[in-house]
Amino acid sequence: MRQDFITNTFLLQNKYAEELYFNYAEKLPIIDYHNHLPPKHIADNTSFENITQLWVAGDHYKWRAMRTLGISEEFITGNASDKEKFKAWINCIPSTVRNPLYHWSHLELKRYFGRSGIVKAEEGELLFDELSAAVQQPNFTCKALLERMNVEVLCTTEDPTDELQDHQKIAASDFNIKVSTAFRPDRFLDINHAHYLQFLEDLSKASGIEISSVTNLKEALKNRLIYFHENGCKLSDHGLNHLPFQSYSDQDIKTIFENRLQHKLVNKTQEEQFKTAMLSFLCELYNEYDFIQQFHLGALRNTNTRMLEKLGPDTGWDSIGDFSQASKMAQFFNNLDCNNKLTKTIIYNNNPKDNPVFATMVGNFNDGSVKGKMQYGSGWWYLDQKDGMTAQINTLSNMGILSCFVGMLTDSRSFMSFPRHEYFRRILCNIFGNDIANGEIPGDIDHIGSIISDICYHNAKNYFNF
Incomplete structure (x- = not known):
């Protein structure tokens, strides 16, 4: 559960x-x-094409954390696909515990998508597809x-x-x-x-x-x-x-x-x-x-x-x-x-x-x-x-x-x-x-x-x- x-x-x-x-x-x-x-x-x-464009792109708070955790710039501001960038960020969230990003990220997922559970690194691909489908709706x-x-x-x-x-x-x-x-x-x-x-x-x-x-x-x-x-x-x-x-x-x-x-x-x-x-x-x-x-x-x-x-x-x-x-x-x-x-x-x-x-x-x-x-x-x-x-x-x-x-x-x-x-x-x-x-x-x-x-x-x- x-x-x-x-x-x-x-x-x-x-x-x-x-x-x-x-x-x-x-x-x-x-x-x-x-x-x-x-x-x-x-x-x-x-409207945004996917969750990366809405939630990750342009956010230098997230970018600094990703760099600190050893993520290549390719997956931050580089030429990686939006899905790859999102998965890289999701992989980082569990390691941001006690940083405000941990609270902010979970609070944002709750308020905009109704997700109250703890983010797991391995669910990046599933989350990308689920949340990207949501952000294409008129209420986003x-x-x-x-x-x-x-x-x-x-x-x-x-x-x-x-x-x-x-x-x-x-x-x-x-x-x-x-x-x-x-x-x-x-x-x-x-x-x-x-x-x-x-x-x-x-x-x-x-x-x-x-x-x-x-x-x-x-x-x-x-x-x-x-x-x-x-x-x-x-x-x-x-x-x-x-x-x-x-x-x-x-x-x-x-x-x-x-x-x-x-x-x-x-x-x-x-x-x-x-x-x-x-x-x-x-x-x-x-x-x-x-x-x-x-x-x-x-x-x-x-x-x-x-x-x-x-x-x-x-x-x-x-x-x-x-x-x-x-x-x-x-x-x-x-x-x-x-x-x-x-x-x-x-x-x-x-x-x-x-x-x-x-x-x-x-x-x-x-x-x-x-x-x-x-x-x-x-x-x-x-x-x-x-x-x-x-x-x-x-x-x-x-x-x-x-x-x-x-x-x-x-x-x-x-x-x-x-x-x-x-x-x-x-x-x-x-x-x-x-x-x-x-x-x-x-x-x-x-x-x-x-x-x-x-x-x-x-x-x-x-x-x-x-």
Whole structure:
């Protein structure tokens, strides 16, 4: 007999946790306010040929695990057939025990395919045929997958040069899930990038503004931000090592940019000056247009140059970075705050040593103007797992106010990643349930349940005002 693994009480360790989850969390809609889903797949309501294309392709979490377990690149991103790639992944699942992939994979198979048993390495071929037949059915199109998970709002992430045609197509359709986007202009801050001048050409083409000065660059970025705003965008997003802060003059920035236009690289101080100036300018725009700004900080990206050259970015060669965060972050936010230009902000960290820094930093700039204006975001990337979520929840509880928290997001490229919201909700309810069982918080289920519901849904709905 096949042993069930994902049971109704998965991760719920006592009756209080169960009551909180089933009565206050389970049935709430999902607001997934940050992900990397391709909007074209939603606009076209894409169907997938087989389970590999839906579940394994593009997932660098799975790819890293497979490489660690000695799977050849041929069966990961190479020329092996989709069935061979799927079988290679299934063969790996039993060995991922205690990695979040083990929980995620079983939870996804349960929620999308009704399979509650433990995955066995030898059933790869049978599973490929069974699941591939299922994904070809109408209830496995991209829109159907989102509807099945009770998604109410999702927000993808696009470059300023994107024309947002797919978002416009979705908005004009009868699809009942709101799909928005986030404005991500990072490449226009990266002045020493080898292709920076090409980036400027791309922006010039999209904005219709010739970029021959910093003033033109700012005009072009504002032009695109307004375009995003007109298409319903309410968020920005930045993925940076750290928030920059270096004093500068307008003449400094003018000279730095003019030198780069002459194909000259700039030194580290000048690079930091330029990033400070341009990011400050953008943040002032976010405040003017009532955007919510997000900062994902602390990832060390593209570390394996050999494999980066072979496969490109976002294929599994990034890790936790050891960057100094506190001082420059405080100065950057303080500069905006002093000028009354600090909009709603969410900061995410990728290094667990920085949990207390981020949790206390938001308190420095919560000024009472908006409930939870400054947010310490959910466990991100390498911290997007049971221990990481628990640590984020506990740190925010100890050093901030957890009841204001806007909750979980997927940050994923997969249409099968939405059970991560369930995973988070179960973990959250279990933490509160254990506190009740231990006598550390009152057993007032209605009161605690309302806090659970706020964190899982209502806080985000009110904060983002989609």
